[in-house]
Amino acid sequence: MWLYIVRRLILLVPIIIGVMTITFVLVSALPISNRLTAVYGDPSPRATWVYNPTLNPGQGPCPGLPNTHTCSNPVYQRDIHALGLDQPVPVQWGIYIFNSLTFQWGTVSNHSSAAILISSIHGLPVITVLSWYLPYTIELAVLSLLIILVISIPLGNLSAVNRNRPVDQAARIMSFSGFALPGFLLASLVLTAFVIGVGSNTGYHVYSPWCPSGATLYGEFTGSWPVSSCFGGIGGATSYPSWIHNNGIYSTPTGFPTVDALIAGQYWLALDTIIRMILPALVIAFGTIAILLRFVRNSMLEVMNLDFVRTARSEGIPERTVIKRHAGRNSLNVTITVMGLLFAFFIGGFPIIEEVFNLNGVGLMLAYSVQNSSGPIDFSLVFGTTLLFTFIVVFANIIVDVLYAYLDPRVRLG
Amino acid sequence: MEAGVATGSSPPGPARRGRRPNPRIEQWKRTWYFLRRNTLSLVGLGILLFFVALAIYAVTQPLPWDQLNTFCSTNQGSGAPNSCLPGQNQICTYTAGTTPPHAGCYQTPASYPSVVPPTLTASPLSTGPLPLGSLTILPSGNLYFSIYQGLLRGVDWTLMISVAIVGGGAIAGLFLGAISGFYGGVVDETIMRIVDVFLSIPQLLFVIIVISVVGTTTTSIFGLAPTATKAVLLILGFMAVWWPFYARLVRGQVLVVREQKYVEAARASGASKGRIVARHIVPNSVYPVFIQMSLDVGTVPLLIAALVFLGFLLFPTLYFPEWGTLAALSVTQIGAFLTDCQVGICYIPWWQLVFPGLALFLYAIAVNFLADGLRDALDPRLRR
Numbered sequence: 001m002w003l004y005i006v007r008r009l010i011l012l013v014p015i016i017i018g019v020m021t022i023t024f025v026l027v028s029a030l031p032i033s034n035r036l037t038a039v040y041g042d043p044s045p046r047a048t049w050v051y052n053p054t055l056n057p058g059q060g061p062c063p064g065l066p067n068t069h070t071c072s073n074p075v076y077q078r079d080i081h082a083l084g085l086d087q088p089v090p091v092q093w094g095i096y097i098f099n100s101l102t103f104q105w106g107t108v109s110n111h112s113s114a115a116i117l118i119s120s121i122h123g124l125p126v127i128t129v130l131s132w133y134l135p136y137t138i139e140l141a142v143l144s145l146l147i148i149l150v151i152s153i154p155l156g157n158l159s160a161v162n163r164n165r166p167v168d169q170a171a172r173i174m175s176f177s178g179f180a181l182p183g184f185l186l187a188s189l190v191l192t193a194f195v196i197g198v199g200s201n202t203g204y205h206v207y208s209p210w211c212p213s214g215a216t217l218y219g220e221f222t223g224s225w226p227v228s229s230c231f232g233g234i235g236g237a238t239s240y241p242s243w244i245h246n247n248g249i250y251s252t253p254t255g256f257p258t259v260d261a262l263i264a265g266q267y268w269l270a271l272d273t274i275i276r277m278i279l280p281a282l283v284i285a286f287g288t289i290a291i292l293l294r295f296v297r298n299s300m301l302e303v304m305n306l307d308f309v310r311t312a313r314s315e316g317i318p319e320r321t322v323i324k325r326h327a328g329r330n331s332l333n334v335t336i337t338v339m340g341l342l343f344a345f346f347i348g349g350f351p352i353i354e355e356v357f358n359l360n361g362v363g364l365m366l367a368y369s370v371q372n373s374s375g376p377i378d379f380s381l382v383f384g385t386t387l388l389f390t391f392i393v394v395f396a397n398i399i400v401d402v403l404y405a406y407l408d409p410r411v412r413l414g
Numbered sequence: 415m416e417a418g419v420a421t422g423s424s425p426p427g428p429a430r431r432g433r434r435p436n437p438r439i440e441q442w443k444r445t446w447y448f449l450r451r452n453t454l455s456l457v458g459l460g461i462l463l464f465f466v467a468l469a470i471y472a473v474t475q476p477l478p479w480d481q482l483n484t485f486c487s488t489n490q491g492s493g494a495p496n497s498c499l500p501g502q503n504q505i506c507t508y509t510a511g512t513t514p515p516h517a518g519c520y521q522t523p524a525s526y527p528s529v530v531p532p533t534l535t536a537s538p539l540s541t542g543p544l545p546l547g548s549l550t551i552l553p554s555g556n557l558y559f560s561i562y563q564g565l566l567r568g569v570d571w572t573l574m575i576s577v578a579i580v581g582g583g584a585i586a587g588l589f590l591g592a593i594s595g596f597y598g599g600v601v602d603e604t605i606m607r608i609v610d611v612f613l614s615i616p617q618l619l620f621v622i623i624v625i626s627v628v629g630t631t632t633t634s635i636f637g638l639a640p641t642a643t644k645a646v647l648l649i650l651g652f653m654a655v656w657w658p659f660y661a662r663l664v665r666g667q668v669l670v671v672r673e674q675k676y677v678e679a680a681r682a683s684g685a686s687k688g689r690i691v692a693r694h695i696v697p698n699s700v701y702p703v704f705i706q707m708s709l710d711v712g713t714v715p716l717l718i719a720a721l722v723f724l725g726f727l728l729f730p731t732l733y734f735p736e737w738g739t740l741a742a743l744s745v746t747q748i749g750a751f752l753t754d755c756q757v758g759i760c761y762i763p764w765w766q767l768v769f770p771g772l773a774l775f776l777y778a779i780a781v782n783f784l785a786d787g788l789r790d791a792l793d794p795r796l797r798r
Contacts, residue, residue: 018611026627169454172786180778182716182738184723185771188745192767351618352723356745370622371725377626386623389616397614 008398019390020100023383024093036079038379039109100387103127106380114368126384135255137361141346143277147285148292156296175290187283187356194221221279224360280357284350292338299334303327333408337400344396448791455787461780469570564735565773572737576714582653584707587660595668596691609658617655624651667699701792705785712781715774741770
């Protein structure tokens with residue numbers, strides 16, 4: 001098995017290099033001026049100088065540009081050199097691959113939407129920023145997976161046992177509708193329903209132990225942390241522990257918000273964090289139950305036709321026990337495989353859900369970084385996220401394969 | 415097949431001796447028979463046919479674009495943003511108690527949220543200061559049109575773009591997958607490793623990267639107009655995302671079909687390689703592709719909606735009110751209304767959420783039901 005894992009890890013290198021080559025090709029397709037703008041913002045200091053023999057004596061006109069221009073703008077030259085864009089393309093590719101593999105993913109440029117919306121990430125390394133935001137997404141993914149697991153395994157078994165009966169049809173329709181309803185729409189509908197249904201025109205307030213002054217319902221169900229306008233919480237007037245930044249960026253000790261709150265002994269904060277996660281997790285779960293339900297149902301149907309199930313039945317074991325012990329357990333292999341892949345896919349971010357609910361996860365970071373309304377796209381951040389997700393997906397594939405072989409001894413790795 | 419489930423008739427079997435109808439027609443009959451037995455897929459088919467009829471109706475209706483129920487804020491022809499098109503009512507406001515200057519003017523509410531424009535005094539369902547069925551198009555909140563009109567005009571565009579996008583990816587995948595499966599060896603290895611690479615990139619992110627990178631450098635591909643270029647870009651972006659799935663699917667299928675007796679027979683009777691691929695292998699490995707395509711067609715508007723929601727407004731909505739775009743724009747607006755709701759001004763344009771969402775939902779679920787039925791009808795191994 002260890003040999004297999006090592007071999008898979010070695011095979012992983014060309015895939016990651018391939019992904020990075022694709023992103024490299026895409027970036028190289030951009031004109032140099034665009035790439036400089038994406039990193040340094042405002043293009044005017046790098047604009048080609050107007051050729052003026054009295055101001056810049058000794059400099060000829062720039063080749064490829066009109067006679068009136070010179071290409072020796074020192075800012076332009078400096079920036080090009082700093083990014084290595086004056087190197088030959090294969091060397092640039094090598095640098096790109098090396099930096100990617102050594103986690104030097106560049107910095108968040110100051111002009112990017114993400115940096116504007118979350119001011120405290122200005123100019124920080126992309127990998128640091130991602131490491132701040134990843135734990136929240138992992139917690140959200142775990143919670144959603146738990147919900148999916150709790151719903152889809154019993155429901156899948158039920159619909160396999162009652163195949164083509166009304167229960168089965170109802171489960172299918174439900175799972176299809178989860179698939180057909182876009183997440184952002186469901187999220188907004190849920191939020192709106194909560195605000196309309198429980199709130200009123202005058203702004204309904206929720207008075208909780210952690211926010212005795214009352215928070216609006218919208219504020220109570222969005223955001224990763226209590227709204228900053230909530231005063232007088234148990235934690236004091238500011239109601240924030242010292243390790244939480246106003247922007248929700250938190251660094252110590254583990255980075256996982258719930259765990260950190262528990263370590264700090266602020267149980268109300270941990271509770272609040274989980275409560276805020278429930279609604280988004282339900283929305284995510286509703287959208288993905290369809291996938292797991294179908295797998296559970298199919299693998300259950302397959303297992304129920306196998307010989308050992310028939311033997312168990314003929315031995316007079318009650319049907320309930322047969323389904324639970326014999327068929328159910330053996331159909332779990334596929335389920336666990338799909339769960340692993342779903343988890344990787346989940347960490348790939350729910351940019352939309354996180355944006356609707358305003359949660360501080362990698363998805364929100366991604367959503368902010370690609371919003372090109374307020375400036376050029378922050379390519380460092382976008383490509384950094386791409387790389388991170390690729391790593392996660394590829395590693396999850398390996399883990400799932402190994403787990404599959406562990407759970408089903410008949411499967412031989414090789 | 416269980417007895418009693420089939421309602422009266424039995425599946426059209428192989429042709430009887432004596433008369434021999436076209437086998438393809440026989441096969442279609444059989445497919446239709448199995449499809450008919452699945453109620454859900456019939457419902458899906460019905461919804462899709464309704465949408466197609468709606469699209470035909472919308473196209474044949476002599477509705478010029480500028481007759482959309484749009485509103486504009488500045489004088490006609492001034493060239494300013496939101497300036498009126500010919501035939502549009504200019505938005506005007508008047509304070510309560512005075513007479514309106516002309517038809518189409520709205521009383522200024524005592525206070526309205528910053529994103530809400532001057533609007534109808536009395537709306538049918540007392541929805542606050544918003545015309546029922548309106549949709550804000552621009553973030554500046556000045557251009558409006560009826561959501562119902564938008565949905566009607568968007569049917570044909572939605573259907574076309576989803577078929578085009580999925581078709582592009584499927585054709586590329588079919589081609590590469592067939593080559594990979596048929597030739598094997600180095601060709602197969604190379605294509606499959608490339609597939610692996612593409613499969614490990616997150617889908618939506620990849621489309622975003624392709625669109626943003628290519629979109630910033632080129633405003634026109636193949637000499638097309640900017641909007642058409644964006645459509646082509648979108649198709650290319652999704653093609654890049656979807657071809658690996660289809661390539662893998664087709665390859666697996668081709669590997670099975672390649673070893674079948676009839677292919678061997680064709681080879682033995684001296685058929686050329688091209689003929690074997692085109693007449694024997696591809697037709698026999700194409701059904702899973704159809705099924706996968708019919709599943710994917712439903713997700714295209716959802717993905718476009720996700721893109722628009724993330725800030726990639728690809729099409730000018732006034733002219734191409736694609737459903738995903740409509741839904742995403744509506745949802746983007748809702749956030750502002752909900753925020754305003756906190757400070758006591760609580761007007762929620764629920765129709766903005768419900769109707770585009772319902773259209774998207776019906777489309778996706780109809781396609782899914784139909785695909786489910788097709789899978790049963792086309793794949794004998796899954797027949798119940």
